[in-house]
Amino acid sequence: MNFAILDGKIIERSEAKVDIEDRGYQFGDGVYEVIRIYNGKMFTAKQHLDRFYRSAESIGIVIPYTKELLTGMLNELVAKNNLGLGIIYMQITRGAAPRNHAFPAQDVLPALSAYTKEVGRPAENLESGVRTILTEDIRWLRCDIKSLNLLGNILAKQKASEVGCFEAIQHRGENVTEGSSSNVFIAQNGVVVTHPSDNFILKGITKEVILTLCKENGIAVEERVFTIKDLYDADEVFLSSTTAEVMPIIEIEGKAVHNGAPGPITKKLQELFIEAIEKECGAITKQTIK
Ligand code: DCS
Secondary structure (H helix, E strand, O other), rough: OEEEEOEEEEEEEEHOOOOOOEHHHHHHHHEEEEEEEEOEOOOOOHHHHHHHHHHHHHHHOOOOOOOOHHHHHHHHHHHOOOOEEEEEEEEEOOOOOOOOOOOOOOOOOOOEEEEEEEEOHHHHHHHOOOEEEEEOOOOOEEEEEEEEHHHHHHHHHHHHHHOOEEEEEEEOOOOEHHHHEEEEHHHHHHOEEEEOOOOOOOOHHHHHHHHHHHHHHHOOOEEEOOOOOHHHOOOOOEEEOOEEEEEEEOOOOOOOOHHOOOOHHHHHHHHHHHHHHHHHOOOOOOOOOO
């Protein structure tokens, strides 16, 4: 049997249904999180929960559960679903109310839902690297909020997908922002560079782990805006996300990066990232899925 969380209760997944006037369904009026599960344990749970509450607060949604209670529910869900390696998807919307752009009355309860999914580690791509395209960033100016409104991201990813690429690297004019569902890093002359966590990008949890790992291990790192030219001139390029981890980029718009193979800084960060996972969630074996 598979379970989901709906409005504070763990119920059978097939019973988890929402109203057609839910504001998430009609307006994308809500926020979400994706949390990685390794060995049945949430990785960087606190950071994801903190971001979830921050995103909700920034659009005026008050999550009607404490972080402690919600964390407990998520752990229970993972255990009940017997999930070893995968993800939790969780979202909250402003709730169901007669359709009207303005917020509904205070007594409308925000709708929280969560479910789990088995997702393996992208072992082959992590080893060989992935191909990408470039696309203009057409999204709104609050990309720091993990909003359910993902049209810009979806259209970018679709473009990549149609040409057999893993990710679309977005740029505003000359400046590279982030991937459609990932943060982007370059390494040039031994220095790792990534876009600052402002309103133009999502402050990735994986990005933050990587920044810490760089600082702890003497790898020079800078958060600053870089250009398309910097991207093409870079020694190495990689992306990061909850599901993709530290993913080498070996091609951009058909042009090879680092001769089409993952570079040494990227590989070092992959190793350090695995150590960070193992510290929190235990040894990663042959990606056994319970
Ligand atoms: N930027 C965007 C636009 C994202 O959607 C994501 C993750 C990231 C950066 C990386 O953030 P994390 O390191 O915190 O994952 N997107 C999630 C998603 O929609 N699916 O998987 C991860």
